[in-house]
Amino acid sequence: MNMLCNFSWWACSISLAPKEVRKRLNTLFILVVWELWKFRNPYVFEGCQPSVQWVLQLIEDEGLLWCRAGASNLQELVKGRMVVTVL
Numbered sequence: 001m002n003m004l005c006n007f008s009w010w011a012c013s014i015s016l017a018p019k020e021v022r023k024r025l026n027t028l029f030i031l032v033v034w035e036l037w038k039f040r041n042p043y044v045f046e047g048c049q050p051s052v053q054w055v056l057q058l059i060e061d062e063g064l065l066w067c068r069a070g071a072s073n074l075q076e077l078v079k080g081r082m083v084v085t086v087l
Helices: 008-014 019-045 052-068 072-078
Strands: none
Touching: 008 019, 019 052, 019 072, 052 072
């Protein structure tokens, strides 16, 4: 199955949002999908127990790192929701 077809729902879901909002949501989407993929590996290959709290914490931690690294689209999206400190 074509990987792009799997995510066509996402493109349809955000197509009506203003361009700046789409950019921010796409950044968040990439972050969440990446963290879910990384979360999956210990679960599949090492037999770890899945935990919603754990994966949410991973997403938040990685999101903070992305913001510190300059992910401006993500910074704008989470402004006021997470404490983002730039070193």
